[in-house]
Amino acid sequence: MLSRRDKLYTGIALIIFLGLLGILNNTLSGYHMRLINLIGINIILVVSLNLTNGFCGVFSLGHAGFMAVGAYVSAILALPLTKKALVLPELPTWLGSIEVNFLLSLIIGGLVAAFFALLIGYPVLRLSGHYLAVATLGFLIIIQVLITQLSHITRGARGINGLISYTNVWWVWGTVIVTIYAVWRIVNSSYGRGMLAIREDDLAAESLGINLTSHKLLAFCVGAFFAGVGGALWGHLITVVNPLSFDSNRTFNLVVMSVVGGMGSITGGVIGATLMTIVPELLRNLEVGITIFGMSIPPLYGLSQIILAGALILVIFFRPHGLVGNWEFNWNFLKKSKNISKTTQNL
Numbered sequence: 001m002l003s004r005r006d007k008l009y010t011g012i013a014l015i016i017f018l019g020l021l022g023i024l025n026n027t028l029s030g031y032h033m034r035l036i037n038l039i040g041i042n043i044i045l046v047v048s049l050n051l052t053n054g055f056c057g058v059f060s061l062g063h064a065g066f067m068a069v070g071a072y073v074s075a076i077l078a079l080p081l082t083k084k085a086l087v088l089p090e091l092p093t094w095l096g097s098i099e100v101n102f103l104l105s106l107i108i109g110g111l112v113a114a115f116f117a118l119l120i121g122y123p124v125l126r127l128s129g130h131y132l133a134v135a136t137l138g139f140l141i142i143i144q145v146l147i148t149q150l151s152h153i154t155r156g157a158r159g160i161n162g163l164i165s166y167t168n169v170w171w172v173w174g175t176v177i178v179t180i181y182a183v184w185r186i187v188n189s190s191y192g193r194g195m196l197a198i199r200e201d202d203l204a205a206e207s208l209g210i211n212l213t214s215h216k217l218l219a220f221c222v223g224a225f226f227a228g229v230g231g232a233l234w235g236h237l238i239t240v241v242n243p244l245s246f247d248s249n250r251t252f253n254l255v256v257m258s259v260v261g262g263m264g265s266i267t268g269g270v271i272g273a274t275l276m277t278i279v280p281e282l283l284r285n286l287e288v289g290i291t292i293f294g295m296s297i298p299p300l301y302g303l304s305q306i307i308l309a310g311a312l313i314l315v316i317f318f319r320p321h322g323l324v325g326n327w328e329f330n331w332n333f334l335k336k337s338k339n340i341s342k343t344t345q346n347l
Contacts, residue, residue: 005331006330006331009331010331014177018173021036021169021170021173024036024169025168025169034237035277036169037168037169037172037233037237038237038277039273039274039277039278040169040172040173040175040176041172041230041233041234041237042257042273042274042276042277043179043180043269043270043273043274044172044175044176044179044226044229044230044233045063045067045226045227045230045254045273046254046257046258046261046269046270046272047180047183047266047269047270048063048179048183048222048223048224048225048227048230049063049223049227049254049255049258049269050183050258050263050264050266050268051183051186051187051195051219051222051223052219052220053255053258053263054199054258054262054263054264054265054268054269055187055192055195055196055199055219055264056195056199056215056216056219056220057195057198057199057200057202058132058216058219058220059132059133060132060133060136060220060223061133061134061136061137061140061248061251061252061255062136062137062139062140063223063224063227063250063251063254064140064246064247064248064250064251064254065116065136065139065140065142065143065144065246065251066113066116066117066223066224066228066231067113067227067228067230067231067234067246068143068144068241068243068245068246069109069113069143069228069231070109070110070112070113070227070228070229071109071228071231071232071234071235071241071245071246072109072147072154072160072235072241073108073109073112073113073228073232074102074106074108074109074231074232074235074236075160075163075232075235075236075241076088076091076095076153076160077098077100077104077108077109078099078100078102078105078164078166078236079099079164080099080164081096081097081099083162084096084099087155087160087161087162088155090151090152090153091152091153092153095153102164102166102171102236106175106229106232106233109228109229109231109232110224110225110226110228110229111225111228112228113224113225113227113229113231114222114225114228116224117217117220117221117223117224120136120139121216121221122213122217124136124139125213125216125217125220128202137248137251140247140248140251141248143246144243144246144247147243157242157243157244159242159243159244159245160240160241161239161240162239162240163235163236163239163240163241164236164239165237165239166236167233167234167236167237171233172237175229175230175233179226179229180266180270182222182226183222183226183266184266186218186219186222187266191218194210194211194215195215195218195219197210198210198212198215198216231246253276256272256276256312257269257272257273257275257276257277258272258322259312259316259322260272260275260276260312260315260322260323261273261275261322261323261324262321262323262324262325262326262327263321263322264321264322264325264326265322265324265325265326265327265328266328267324267327267328267329268322268323268324271323271324272323272324275323276308279308279311283303283308284304
């Protein structure tokens with residue numbers, strides 16, 4: 001648990017951070033604020049994925065499927081009735097007459113995603129290793145097929161467009177804070193210690209009386225809940241949801257973010273999501289050509305993907321546990337820095 005000093009420092013840091021967000025929201029362009037919001041959404045997704053893949057050792061590739069469930073549920077529920085009648089005229093009567101506020105649609109979207117996780121969790125979590133990864137990838141494919149085929153509810157491959165742009169910096173980063181706090185509390189609880197034991201050696205953990213099924217299901221369902229919320233936030237930021245937005249590439253990108261930062265760390269999830277959201281945007285200029293010191297470089301299509309792939313290989317080679325590994329941020333570094341400065345003064 002946090003000490004009194006740590007709680008004080010955390011509260012001050014949050015106030016400063018929220019104040020900085022307010023300043024950026026009033027000064028930066030729409031493009032830059034969308035990028036900041038995308039960073040926040042990716043942090044939600046990667047930190048929740050780390051709870052499943054990193055802390056519990058349940059390697060799931062179905063995170064984008066839970067995103068899709070949350071995004072579509074929230075989109076349908078939060079759509080105004082007048083627009084819903086035009087965009088989704090074939091909805092069942094009971095569903096077509098429901099309109100809820102954005103917060104409630106986020107919660108319901110996350111709960112429905114968690115329900116799907118609970119539904120597939122019992123049979124799927126009996127598997128391990130690459131068998132489990134393939135099974136969860138199969139869930140993602142099933143979700144995509146269902147979304148495409150249930151055209152009277154989801155509009156099929158056309159997707160649902162014209163969503164209200166509810167997502168803003170406060171919704172996103174408020175959810176980031178809730179996600180990080182929830183995952184931190186779970187990891188530092190008795191259930192969290194059980195998850196870490198399962199990750200290290202599930203047979204040894206079971207021999208000590210740890211219920212593998214309940215611990216894995218908790219991690220799986222909580223991760224799915226926040227994935228559903230993240231998907232809903234993403235949908236109302238882009239203002240359109242369609243099946244192609246939640247394909248296997250989306251899952252692999254989240255896994256890459258997790259691997260780069262460090263799968264066994266909340267801090268690693270934050271750093272990995274931030275870097276892997278900003279760097280591709282910076283490299284995108286290479287795709288259209290740039291001018292450096294008066295020398296024009298022609299468009300180099302695909303170069304950014306090559307650079308990112310090379311960087312990923314280097315990270316895996318030199319830092320196999322990610323840039324952060326299992327290290328977590330704490331306020332003790334201030335104490336260490338004070339001790340170092342005192343030692344330097346004495347010398």
